[in-house]
Amino acid sequence: MLKQVVIGTIIFSTLVLGKLNDYRNVFTGDTKEKIAEAIENFQDKTGNKLYLNTLEENEGFEAEEQEKAVIINLIKNNDSENGVLKVQLKISQDLNPEDISSDLSLLLTNVEEYVGEKDEGLVAINLVEGLQEVFITVSDSQEDSKDLEQMTLGTKVFLGILLTFLVLSIRIIQVKQKKRKYKLKNDRY
Secondary structure, eight states, X not given: OXXXXXXXXXHHHHHHHTTEEETTOOSOHHHHHHHHHHHHHHHHHHXXXXXXXXXXXXXXXXXXXXXXXXXXXXXXXXXXXXXXXXXXXXXXXXXXXXXXXXXXXXXXXXXXXXXHTTOHHHHHHHHHXXXXXXXXXXXXXXXXXXXXXXXXXXXXXXXXXXXXXXXXXXXHHXXXXXXXXXXXXXXXX
C-alpha cells in the first residue's frame, strides 16, 4: 500500500509540476507550485511548451518535443559557494527567435537584478512571466498585421468595385449624351 502511495505521489507531482525539472533541488514546495503555475499559464496563453531546468555546470537537457519549445536552464556550480548563476535560454526555430531577439535581450537584462539577489525561484518566475509577455505581444502584433493585411485586401477590393462602378457610370453618361446628339441631329433633318 505504501509503495502505491509513493508511486502515485511521484506521478501526481510530475503532472502537477508540468515541465519543471529541478535537478539541483533548489526550489521549495511553495516555490515549485508558483513556478509550475507560471509555466502552465505560459503554455495555456501562448500555446508553446516551456521547460525550466536547474542544472549543474556541464550538464545538459534535451527536450522531448522540439517544436514550439522554449527551454530555460538555470546553471550553477553547487560546489562553490559564490557560484555564478547562468541563465540559458533556448527557443526553437519555428518560434522565430530572431524576430524577438531584442525583447529577449531586454528580458534577460531585467532578470539580471534578480540573479544578483541569488533567489533562483524569483529568477525563474520572472523569466517565465516575462517570456509569456514577449510571446503574447508578438502573437498580438502578428494578428494585427494579418488583420491589417486583410483590411488592405478588403480596401483594395472595395476600391476596385468603386472604380468599376465609376467607370461604368461615366460610360453610361457618355452613351446617353451620344444618343441625345444623334437624336437631335436626326430631328433636324
